Amino acid sequence: xxxxxxxxxxxxxxxxxxxxxADFGAGFWDLTAGGAERGRRPRHLIDTSIGPVWEANHxxxxxxxxxxxxxxxxxxxxxxxxxxxxxxxxxxxxVLRGAAFAFRHNAMRTPExxxxxALFAVSSVLTPYSFGAIAGAIASGRxxxxxxxxxxxxxxxxxxxxxGILAVVVCAYLAAVYLHVEARRADDPGLAxxxxxxxxxxxxxxGAVSVAGIFVLHSDAERLFHDLSHVALxxxxxxxxxxxxCMLLLLTDRRVLLRQTAAAAVALVVCGxxxxxxxxxxxxxxxxxxxxxxxxxxxxxxxVACVAGVTVLPxxxxxxxxxxRGRLTIH
Amino acid sequence: MLTLDAVLNGLATAADEPAQLLPARQQMAxxxxxxxxxxxxxxxxTSLTLIAHYRGLRRGDSTALLLARRWxxxxxxxxxxxxxxxxxxxxxxxxxxPGLMGTYGAAFGFPFSIEGLFxxxxxxFVSIYIYGWNRLPPWGHFWxxxxxxxxxxxxxxxxVAANSWMNQPGGITMRDGKVVDVRPSEVFFxxxxxxxxxxxxxxxxxxxxxxVASVYAVGLLRGRDNGYHxxxxxxxxxxxxCLMPIQLFVGDTLARDVFNDxxxxxxxxxxxxxxxxxxxxxxxxxxIDGEVRYGWQIPDLGSILADFSPSTTIKGLDAxxxxxxxxxxxxxxxxxxxxxxxxxxxxxxxxxxWFAWLWYRHRQVPxxxxxxxxxxxxxxxxxxxxxxxWVVTEVGRQPWTVVGLLLTKDAVTTEGNxxxxxxxxxxLYCAVAAAAIWVLRSMRRRWRAEGDDNVTVPYGPAxxxxxxxxxxxxxxx
Numbered sequence: 115x116x117x118x119x120x121x122x123x124x125x126x127x128x129x130x131x132x133x134x135x136a137d138f139g140a141g142f143w144d145l146t147a148g149g150a151e152r153g154r155r156p157r158h159l160i161d162t163s164i165g166p167v168w169e170a171n172h173x174x175x176x177x178x179x180x181x182x183x184x185x186x187x188x189x190x191x192x193x194x195x196x197x198x199x200x201x202x203x204x205x206x207x208x209v210l211r212g213a214a215f216a217f218r219h220n221a222m223r224t225p226e227x228x229x230x231x232a233l234f235a236v237s238s239v240l241t242p243y244s245f246g247a248i249a250g251a252i253a254s255g256r257x258x259x260x261x262x263x264x265x266x267x268x269x270x271x272x273x274x275x276x277x278g279i280l281a282v283v284v285c286a287y288l289a290a291v292y293l294h295v296e297a298r299r300a301d302d303p304g305l306a307x308x309x310x311x312x313x314x315x316x317x318x319x320x321g322a323v324s325v326a327g328i329f330v331l332h333s334d335a336e337r338l339f340h341d342l343s344h345v346a347l348x349x350x351x352x353x354x355x356x357x358x359x360c361m362l363l364l365l366t367d368r369r370v371l372l373r374q375t376a377a378a379a380v381a382l383v384v385c386g387x388x389x390x391x392x393x394x395x396x397x398x399x400x401x402x403x404x405x406x407x408x409x410x411x412x413x414x415x416x417x418v419a420c421v422a423g424v425t426v427l428p429x430x431x432x433x434x435x436x437x438x439r440g441r442l443t444i445h
Numbered sequence: 446m447l448t449l450d451a452v453l454n455g456l457a458t459a460a461d462e463p464a465q466l467l468p469a470r471q472q473m474a475x476x477x478x479x480x481x482x483x484x485x486x487x488x489x490x491t492s493l494t495l496i497a498h499y500r501g502l503r504r505g506d507s508t509a510l511l512l513a514r515r516w517x518x519x520x521x522x523x524x525x526x527x528x529x530x531x532x533x534x535x536x537x538x539x540x541x542x543p544g545l546m547g548t549y550g551a552a553f554g555f556p557f558s559i560e561g562l563f564x565x566x567x568x569x570f571v572s573i574y575i576y577g578w579n580r581l582p583p584w585g586h587f588w589x590x591x592x593x594x595x596x597x598x599x600x601x602x603x604x605v606a607a608n609s610w611m612n613q614p615g616g617i618t619m620r621d622g623k624v625v626d627v628r629p630s631e632v633f634f635x636x637x638x639x640x641x642x643x644x645x646x647x648x649x650x651x652x653x654x655x656x657v658a659s660v661y662a663v664g665l666l667r668g669r670d671n672g673y674h675x676x677x678x679x680x681x682x683x684x685x686x687c688l689m690p691i692q693l694f695v696g697d698t699l700a701r702d703v704f705n706d707x708x709x710x711x712x713x714x715x716x717x718x719x720x721x722x723x724x725x726x727x728x729x730x731x732x733i734d735g736e737v738r739y740g741w742q743i744p745d746l747g748s749i750l751a752d753f754s755p756s757t758t759i760k761g762l763d764a765x766x767x768x769x770x771x772x773x774x775x776x777x778x779x780x781x782x783x784x785x786x787x788x789x790x791x792x793x794x795x796x797x798x799w800f801a802w803l804w805y806r807h808r809q810v811p812x813x814x815x816x817x818x819x820x821x822x823x824x825x826x827x828x829x830x831x832x833x834x835w836v837v838t839e840v841g842r843q844p845w846t847v848v849g850l851l852l853t854k855d856a857v858t859t860e861g862n863x864x865x866x867x868x869x870x871x872x873l874y875c876a877v878a879a880a881a882i883w884v885l886r887s888m889r890r891r892w893r894a895e896g897d898d899n900v901t902v903p904y905g906p907a908x909x910x911x912x913x914x915x916x917x918x919x920x921x922x
Contacts, residue, residue, distance in 0.1 A: 169569075170572060172528065179539075180535070180560075183557075184551065184554030187551050188550075190539055198858075202866065213526055213529055216525035217881070262859065407627070411552070411555050414627075426565045426569070429569045430569055
């Protein structure tokens with residue numbers, strides 16, 4: 115039962131990484147798009163493509179938090195009492211980003227838009243970094259079962275920073291690939307090339323960080339490294355293959371499977387993390403079994419997830435299809 | 446009277462309280478208080494929008510359509526702020542109150558998962574609805590707004606389920622300080638669920654209605670007496686006014702439920718120091734050293750309101766064991782907040798009655814300037830009413846977080862400097878609030894200046910021309 119709930123939780127994590135992550139990455143490109151005039155077109159594309167979907171994508175985070183605290187309350191408090199600093203930073207980023215994005219959308223004058231745009235963009239880097247650092251801290255066993263771990267040392271170590279940097283790079287990579295496809299759909303070859311180049315660069319960066327990560331994990335989080343290189347090895351290899359395939363597709367200007375391979379690469383990395391950590395919820399000491407809520411709560415969570423499967427998923431598909439067909443363009 | 450000294454004394458932490466408690470409570474109160482103002486706009490403004498939208502489509506009323514479109518855009522901004530401040534609250538529950546989440550997360554957490562489901566649907570359909578103007582077929586577009594209203598109602602009920610469970614916890618079995626069994630339906634539909642949920646939902650619609658009405662009342666007062674302002678005023682005001690009498694009834698019933706089920710909170714609400722019959726109703730006043738001071742007392746009325754008879758015995762504060770008895774300060778806050786809630790609620794009900802009288806006589810939107818002036822502040826009054834209601838619920842539970850099970854001082858974190866965090870949160874929220882108001886005002890300015898919402902988006906190209914048929918008709922501003 116707790117395994118099912120853990121899988122549901124992980125589905126949420128992957129969805130947030132893929133969808134929320136792409137939105138954050140779009141913020142990264144917004145940040146680096148240059149001055150108001152030069153960055154006008156990429157920013158407009160970013161605005162139109164994430165405007166209708168960011169709120170739904172953001173909801174995955176709430177889904178994850180709620181499943182974590184209902185299904186595994188002790189682990190939730192252990193995490194919040196240890197990693198409150200990155201959590202607060204992530205929260206700060208979420209407020210600034212959501213508010214600034216909505217405001218920019220409705221602001222009239224360029225200076226205002228610039229201010230909101232800058233906030234949106236900076237927080238789009240801050241938040242994934244914090245979440246990556248949190249994941250690194252959990253994975254490397256820095257969160258004690260009883261909570262109240264060291265507030266700074268808990269996430270100020272190589273694995274956490276690796277997680278943070280990887281999260282930012284991966285978000286940027288995903289966003290660039292998605293936006294590239296979006297630009298092609300909008301029939302804008304210039305922009306498509308613009309985001310293709312950025313996708314390639316971010317892909318290379320993600321690959322480099324991952325390779326560097328092997329060494330970091332080897333010295334900093336041995337158990338994680340061991341399991342990643344044993345149980346989770348097929349997933350890691352799969353991720354690498356998908357990543358490389360996506361780069362080749364980008365290089366050869368193919369459109370088919372482009373987004374799918376990029377998403378699969380990221381999803382497989384996250385899955386690898388999950389598999390490597392199983393059956394532990396916190397690093398190497400708190401198992402899913404020990405952290406789980408009573409049976410009835412887990413049952414409720416599974417039922418809610420099933421109901422969500424039949425109500426939310428079709429709605430999400432409708433939203434993405436409408437957005438994808440340009441039926442929800444900004445006006 | 447509350448002097449500065451008393452306030453400062455109140456702020457000083459009691460000896461047996463952890464240092465984190467006061468800032469954590471202040472921060473929670475502030476962020477909840479902030480978020481709760483946005484809730485009516487997420488939950489109810491969309492319904493008002495749909496009313497206008499329906500009217501617009503049904504009667505071919507272009508003014509109503511224009512209103513619907515603008516309200517939906519204002520709702521979108523407020524919904525976005527509501528979504529992020531709500532996310533902050535989920536963070537805070539863990540960061541500030543690990544004692545609550547760690548021990549009772551298994552019970553108290555799952556209503557939030559249901560809320561998450563509704564929120565998901567709401568977020569999806571809000572986007573479709575907002576971005577669907579002029580893009581989707583008219584009635585199809587209207588129907589995409591309906592799930593927004595429905596999931597707003599469902600989501601509110603779920604969150605209030607979690608909150609009401611803290612007031613009347615049930616449905617769990619504890620062993621060695623751990624929740625070992627949960628009976629989900631008893632947790633969700635706990636003793637306080639129906640009363641609190643209905644009260645809150647009505648409040649959300651009333652706040653949204655009066656706020657919308659007050660915006661257009663100001664316009665009418667300033668001489669913008671046209672169909673646009675009259676329709677906007679009527680939809681908001683009539684919705685709120687029709688619900689106001691129901692709310693008075695529900696609130697009164699709820700107070701009697703509190704008398705039966707939560708005697709400690711009732712003692713604080715009515716400020717009853719000692720258990721007695723023939724308890725007077727105290728209006729205003731504070732509790733100092735266990736004695737009621739400065740209040741205006743109406744003999745026997747407290748007992749009569751509690752159970753329709755002057756001989757009804759009301760449990761006083763002395764019936765609560767000394768170690769979990771709320772402080773004088775807490776009792777005074779709850780009591781005054783209750784008075785403010787009932788007082789402002791009654792004023793709003795009188796305003797509704799005034800409207801009914803004027804409508805009965807003239808059959809049109811009243812032009813009485815004093816009436817419109819009252820309407821202009823009604824939104825603010827409704828917000829005050831809503832806030833004080835939440836103060837009654839939340840502070841009224843103290844010193845418990847989960848009544849009878851978990852003391853607030855045991856729920857609070859021991860980590861970090863909460864004052865510093867609180868200061869940051871305060872600054873951040875003030876900035877967000879200022880920006881939100883600024884943006885809404887600039888939207889209004891733009892609408893007024895151009896009469897149309899189809900202006901350029903950030904860094905965007907010129908707007909593409911739209912099909913003439915889909916555009917709202919001549920503007921009446």
